[in-house]
Each structure stands twice: as structure tokens, then as C-alpha cells.
Amino acid sequence: MSFLIRPYELKDLNPIAELEKQCFENPWSYSAFCMEYADKNKFYFVAESDEGKVVGYGGFAHVEDEAHIMNIAVRADFRRRGAGFAILSAILKKAEELSIRAVTLEVNDANSAAIALYEKVGFRLAGLRPHYYGWGKPARIYWYYFRDDEKAD
Numbered sequence: 001m002s003f004l005i006r007p008y009e010l011k012d013l014n015p016i017a018e019l020e021k022q023c024f025e026n027p028w029s030y031s032a033f034c035m036e037y038a039d040k041n042k043f044y045f046v047a048e049s050d051e052g053k054v055v056g057y058g059g060f061a062h063v064e065d066e067a068h069i070m071n072i073a074v075r076a077d078f079r080r081r082g083a084g085f086a087i088l089s090a091i092l093k094k095a096e097e098l099s100i101r102a103v104t105l106e107v108n109d110a111n112s113a114a115i116a117l118y119e120k121v122g123f124r125l126a127g128l129r130p131h132y133y134g135w136g137k138p139a140r141i142y143w144y145y146f147r148d149d150e151k152a153d
């Protein structure tokens with residue numbers, strides 16, 4: 001299945017906030033996404049289905065020469081069709097255009113789907129942050145490097 005991946009627009013904030021509610025226990029609110037939208041250092045992309053519906057999104061914060069992935073999610077009935085991979089690829093392409101050196105993210109150690117996605121794309125595990133998602137629920141910290149000599153570190 002193919003998706004149209006494009007930078008988000010104001011009209012996407014409502015569907016993104018709805019999707020966020022479906023995908024996360026502690027979802028970001030619509031107003032949180034409005035603040036993201038107003039921030040020129042935040043870059044988000046949406047995946048649109050053939051019918052023009054927003055079925056996924058993801059974005060990052062540009063902080064000096066790094067990108068911090070804020071979130072990525074795909075509607076449950078559209079998963080395993082390449083949308084997450086396409087969104088993540090758009091994020092990495094944009095980061096590279098901005099001359100970003102490295103991209104990082106945290107993911108729940110129990111989130112095997114997201115971990116498989118990040119590892120497929122080439123993110124490397126850097127360590128665990130204990131209790132990040134609550135007691136006994138560590139985060140995995142991942143980094144992605146654009147330059148081969150940093151990848152080998």
C-alpha cells in the first residue's frame with residue numbers, strides 16, 4: 001500500500017490529536033500539538049491514505065545539531081503496511097537536509113513493534129533509562145548517525 005507523506009498543516013492537528021488518543025495511554029492534547037505547530041524547530045509529517053485521511057504522523061525537534069524524535073504513530077488498522085517506515089524515512093531525510101548530525105529517541109522497552117521499526121531503519125541502542133515510563137518500565141535510548149565514522153563508534 002502506498003501513502004502520501006507530507007509535512008503537516010494546521011488542518012491536520014485535529015486528526016493527529018485523535019490518532020494520538022487512539023495510540024497512547026497518556027496522549028498529547030490538541031493544544032500541545034498547536035504549540036508544536038507554532039514552534040519553528042519542530043518538524044512533523046503525516047501519512048495520508050488513498051482516501052485522503054491522516055492515518056499516521058511523526059515528528060522531531062531540532063536541537064542544535066541533533067534531532068529528537070517526539071512521536072510516531074500509525075492508526076491500528078493501517079499498521080504493517082509501511083506507513084511507519086515511510087514517516088520515519090521522511091523524518092531522517094528532513095534531518096539530513098538540516099545538516100543534523102544525529103537523531104535520538106526514547107521507546108518503551110516493551111514496545112516491540114516500534115523497536116523493530118527503529119532497528120530496521122538503522123537506529124542503534126545506546127542504553128536504558130530505568131523507570132522512564134513508570135516504575136519498572138524502562139526506556140530504550142536509540143541514536144541514528146548519518147556519518148559512517150560515527151555509526152562505527
Ligand SMILES: CC(C)(COP(=O)(O)OP(=O)(O)OC[C@H]1O[C@@H](n2cnc3c(N)ncnc32)[C@H](O)[C@@H]1OP(=O)(O)O)[C@@H](O)C(=O)NCCC(=O)NCCS
Pocket residue numbers: 023071072073074075078079080081082083084085086106107108111112113114116117118120
Ligand atoms: C510503531 C508503529 C508506528 C509502526 O508503524 P507501522 O506502519 O505498522 O510500521 P511499518 O509497517 O512501516 O513497519 C516497518 C517495519 O517495522 C517493524 N515492525 C512494525 N510493526 C511490527 C510489529 N508489530 N512486530 C514486529 N515488527 C514490526 C518491521 O520490521 C516492519 O518491516 P516489515 O513489515 O517489512 O517486517 C506502530 O506500530 C504504532 O503506531 N504503534 C503505536 C504507537 C507507538 O508505539 N509509537 C512509537 C512510540 S516510541
